Amino acid sequence: FACYESFVAFEAYDSIVEQLKKTDMYDLFVNIEMPLVYTLFDMEKRGIKTNKEALKEYSDKLAVRIGELEKSIYEQAGEEFNINSPKQLGVILFEKLNLPFAKKTKTGYSTAASVLEKLVDYHPIINKTLEYRQLAKLKSTYADGLANYIGKDNKIHTKFHQTITATGRISSTDPNLQNIPIRMELARAIRKVFTPEEGFVFIDADYSQIELRVLAHMSGDESLIEAYQHEDDIHKITASKVFHTPLDEVSSLQRSNAKAVNFGIIYGISSFGLGQDLNISRKEAEEYIEQYFKTYPQIKEFLDNLVLEAEDKGYVSTIFGRRRPIPELKSSNFMQRNFGKRVAMNSPIQGTAADIIKIAMNRVNQELKNRKLESRLILQVHDELLIEAKVEELEEVKDILVTEMKNATKLRVPLELGVSIGENWYEVG
DNA sequence: GGCTCCGCTACTCG
DNA sequence: TCACGAGTAGCGGAGCC
Numbered sequence: 001f002a003c004y005e006s007f008v009a010f011e012a013y014d015s016i017v018e019q020l021k022k023t024d025m026y027d028l029f030v031n032i033e034m035p036l037v038y039t040l041f042d043m044e045k046r047g048i049k050t051n052k053e054a055l056k057e058y059s060d061k062l063a064v065r066i067g068e069l070e071k072s073i074y075e076q077a078g079e080e081f082n083i084n085s086p087k088q089l090g091v092i093l094f095e096k097l098n099l100p101f102a103k104k105t106k107t108g109y110s111t112a113a114s115v116l117e118k119l120v121d122y123h124p125i126i127n128k129t130l131e132y133r134q135l136a137k138l139k140s141t142y143a144d145g146l147a148n149y150i151g152k153d154n155k156i157h158t159k160f161h162q163t164i165t166a167t168g169r170i171s172s173t174d175p176n177l178q179n180i181p182i183r184m185e186l187a188r189a190i191r192k193v194f195t196p197e198e199g200f201v202f203i204d205a206d207y208s209q210i211e212l213r214v215l216a217h218m219s220g221d222e223s224l225i226e227a228y229q230h231e232d233d234i235h236k237i238t239a240s241k242v243f244h245t246p247l248d249e250v251s252s253l254q255r256s257n258a259k260a261v262n263f264g265i266i267y268g269i270s271s272f273g274l275g276q277d278l279n280i281s282r283k284e285a286e287e288y289i290e291q292y293f294k295t296y297p298q299i300k301e302f303l304d305n306l307v308l309e310a311e312d313k314g315y316v317s318t319i320f321g322r323r324r325p326i327p328e329l330k331s332s333n334f335m336q337r338n339f340g341k342r343v344a345m346n347s348p349i350q351g352t353a354a355d356i357i358k359i360a361m362n363r364v365n366q367e368l369k370n371r372k373l374e375s376r377l378i379l380q381v382h383d384e385l386l387i388e389a390k391v392e393e394l395e396e397v398k399d400i401l402v403t404e405m406k407n408a409t410k411l412r413v414p415l416e417l418g419v420s421i422g423e424n425w426y427e428v429g
Numbered sequence: 430g431g432c433t434c435c436g437c438t439a440c441t442c443g
Numbered sequence: 444t445c446a447c448g449a450g451t452a453g454c455g456g457a458g459c460c
Contacts, residue, residue, distance in 0.1 A: 084453055086438055107437065107455095114445060137440040141451055167448060169443085176450045179442035187441085211443090211447095264446065273446030335444080346447045350443095354448095382443040382448085432459080442449080 028321045032358050033162065039365040039377070040160040040170070046376045046388070047155035048177070051193040052147055058190060059143035062135050069132040076125040083132055086111045097123055114276075134184065142181065142190050149175050160380070167347050168322045168354040169382060178381045182429055191426035196388045200375070201421055203394070204428035205401050206384035208416040209234060210353045211266050217411035218319065218348065219302035223295065228413040235259040241295040242288070261292050265299065266349055268342025303345045310344035318351040319409075356415075357383065360408040367400050386425070394421070
């Protein structure tokens with residue numbers, strides 16, 4: 001088998017190199033992806049120390065609260081059923097309790113969080129159910145799930161995958177350490193179980209809004225570029241311009257709406273999607289988008305051109321030449337074609353950001369080795385790098401990390417970082 | 430009847 | 444259509460022995 005594997009790789013080499021050169025991806029392959037093979041190997045090998053006892057305590061604590069919620073949900077439903085079954089839950093909520101806004105899916109009623117959130121004022125069972133599901137997820141996937149991966153060295157060694165995603169990002173499995181909770185405080189606490197080894201500390205650095213900065217650069221939009229050169233709160237600036245409000249009078253609602261529009265732009269804007277996200281009508285969403293494009297006209301032109309280019313060539317590219325084919329644009333299905341358009345707008349942005357952090361990872365990894373340091377890169381979470389740094393090396397390593405991330409490439413806007421140092425992933429995240 | 434496989438729906442993250 | 448990109452867990456139906 002080993003002979004067969006190596007024979008296939010050997011025989012395929014010439015053909016693959018030829019194809020990479022033909023598609024202008026050879027430099028990307030040689031300068032970014034090949035070195036990254038070794039960087040990811042080093043990260044997997046090093047692993048991250050994880051406190052098994054703390055996970056057990058956390059799991060037991062969750063079990064108590066889940067039990068209470070379970071009891072209360074059964075009482076309010078008037079019977080016992082499997083809360084983990086969307087099918088059974090749907091029948092209880094929309095047939096037995098007769099709650100409004102029932103929406104059908106393929107298999108029954110939708111009990112998605114976005115649906116249930118509209119029902120919180122109709123019945124106390126709703127909030128209990130939403131909390132139950134969060135805690136059940138927390139216990140099964142994180143508290144209990146992660147514990148199964150802790151090895152004899154008290155570490156978790158995730159697998160990083162280099163050839164999975166359509167955009168050039170890496171992914172993580174067994175376990176996935178790229179989706180550890182952070183948004184809700186109770187769930188975020190699970191990050192305390194991830195710690196540096198004895199004599200080491202964590203240094204964490206994350207790019208500030210790297211995708212919007214990539215968009216500013218690629219589109220060349222003067223207004224957005226200038227905004228990034230003068231002010232750090234880009235969502236507030238956008239709100240000020242889009243809603244014609246002086247900067248210091250922007251309300252928190254206006255800012256949060258502008259933020260949603262910024263996200264929408266990166267995802268490949270659609271009035272349907274924005275409307276759904278903000279819970280407003282499609283028409284209102286259209287007005288937001290129109291105002292946005294009036295504020296940043298070169299972004300509209302850039303996104304329109306990406307779609308045209310994709311329709312013409314059949315693919316889009318990142319700054320570093322990574323391609324994503326988009327066959328959906330040729331589909332006879334309207335929804336599929338619209339999906340293709342959003343992909344054409346999103347992939348060059350998400351993919352370029354992925355290329356940039358990969359360059360930084362390679363340089364950081366190489367520099368740590370060149371200088372014979374014991375500190376090591378241990379995790380990447382799309383726009384964030386986590387280093388386990390020897391205490392004596394802290395200042396030097398921090399400097400390496402910041403320098404390589406900021407200077408991974410030169411854009412028309414600065415690449416800013418958030419950096420922090422701490423004794424566990426909760427403190428630095 | 431018990432087993433595996435897989436689609437669906439839910440949750441988690443950037 | 445949980446907008447773009449991912450992964451995991453539980454349920455429950457289909458198919459197999």
